[in-house]
Amino acid sequence: MKFISANWLLTCDDNFEIIENGAIAFDEKIIDIGTIDEFQIKYPKDNIEYLGENSVIMPGLINTHVHLEFSANKTTLQYGNFVKWLFSVMEHREELIEKATKELIDKELSNMISNGTTTIGAISSYGFDMDSCIQTPLNVVYFTEILGSKADMIDTLFVDFQAKLKSAITHKSENFIPAIAVHSPYSTHPFLIREVLNIAKENKMAVSAHFQESKAENDWLNHSNGEFESFFKDMLDQHKSLTKPSDFLEQFKNIEHLSFTHCVEANEKELEQIKKLGATITHCPNSNRLLNNSILNISYLKDIPLAMGTDGLSSNNTLNMFEEIRNAFFMHTNLDSAALADKLIQASTNGGAKALGLNKGILKKDFDADIIAFQLPDRCNNPKNLSSSIILHTSKTTHTYIKGNDELNK
Ligand SMILES: [Zn+2]
CATH class of the missing domain: 2.30.40.10 (Urease, subunit C, domain 1)
Structure with missing residues (x-):
């Protein structure tokens, strides 16, 4: 002792x-x-x-939402606009993934430990970060992510997802906990969402999804127009949104440990749904700033639990949680500074543990x-x-x- x-x-x-x-x-x-x-x-x-x-x-500290596979980005991606950023991610994805070697990811994980982080929620798109996440002393809730909206690709995407999840489950341990991420309502086919959420329920896994991150997302989901219109037409030959925001949320019933990342554009009705689902909102203020998304209105969340995350280095300059909450502290100028500081520390510890379903924080x-x-x-x-x-x-x-x-x- x-x-x-x-x-x-x-x-x-x-x-x-x-x-x-x-x-x-x-x-x-x-x-x-x-x-x-x-x-x-x-x-x-x-x-x-x-x-x-x-x-x-x-x-x-618990960093509830991070994408380690994009750790190589420093000056490559286009900031200042969400859709322009997304185009730049698609353009440079291959080179960034290739540069994010195990050595580089290991270094970022080790920096996190020096910066006081003891647990991460790692969103994995490809599984290239798995070895690092298994070997690190950090506690890792490892979210295998499903992504893809094209109907003719669904079967292939689902088979690929199942293989990645199976591999994560094989390595399950006390500090490597498999979980499931749905990329977002605009990028993931409702069939895939239904199937992966069934797996999550059967295996009592934590679930996470990006939700209402940008005005472009909100316009597309509700009206099938806005800045996303040309993106979907040109890249995917898709002319209509596959889901409405509330129908998307409706699918997440009966998930015990559930979190939605960003939610800066979520309206009152959607926030009410999130509350009813017993979900947590994960706030990534640096990412929201860099992509020129709105500032999360913390007072608007009322009693929805809050967690904090850095998002990936694709939309941040650091994975240091103290720096993340320092920026949040300066950003939310409508709140009393002492109460806000308590709330941010609470969200980075207790809040993160609740979102990920851990006996920590x-x-x-x-x-x-x-x-x-x-x-x-x-x-x-x-x-x-x-x-x-x-x-x-x-x-x-x-x-x-x-x-x-x-x-x-x-
Ligand atoms: Zn993210």
Whole structure:
């Protein structure tokens, strides 16, 4: 059993409890939590390691949505407009995939650990990131993705999807958990959606889908026009949207761990449906900014659970979750800064774990010991300012424990 203590311990539980001068005992799981004073009485013979001045202990960050196969993009893709970006992805896909070697993906995963991430939801289009995801110490919920809207391709696409999913299932372990992603309502045939969701239900797998990411998507789904019109006509000879947004959502009933990424264009009715489905919304603010999509209206979500993700390096400059939530912190100017900071930290821990269906994201007895620690540059005088101080001044951790092992200090 290990014991560590710090000036501040954020539990990230549902009440967002913060313990000043907190201590935690753990092996693979969390065994006990309390104040340093309580621990000195309870465990007088044990060595409780103090992590230094202005230290903070909190749950490891959960990056609920990332595409590792696009990790090679730096300056290749066209930002500023969603449809232009999508054309540029299609144009440069082969070269980017080829450049995203195992070595490069391994490096990104290792950077994530240094940046305090302990779990990722990895959306895999091709399965080229699988070896890296199996070998990394990070916990990976590995989403095999279905994509394709052309009716004459359905059978081939489904066979290919089943083969990739089967391969992921063969490697299932405690920290490599197979799951299913539906690319989006505009890109995936309703037949394929129905079939893969049946597999998800039978196997109790987590499910994720992109939803209402851009105005182009909303115009196409509702009116079969807008910026997507020429894209579908020219690329796929398709003249009409295959589904309406609410019919798409309707298909996701009875999925226990469900998340929709982006949702920046979702209207009140669609948000109500998402709430009824018990789903989480995953917010990827950097990606939304770079592709000139709208800013998610967090107040509009009311009590829909929120998680955070970086999306891939195809629409981001970093997979560092602290940088992602720092940008979100500056972006949502209509919210009180202290309350927003708490919400973003909660979404990056507890919220991500709920979306992915994991016993993580909270520092509480019997939860997995995925714990990070770091030091703030100076004393924080009021717990109300703690979340914003963390978001403003943290990019890296000094300790990243995954199931009780410190992956930064081996
Ligand atoms: Zn994405």
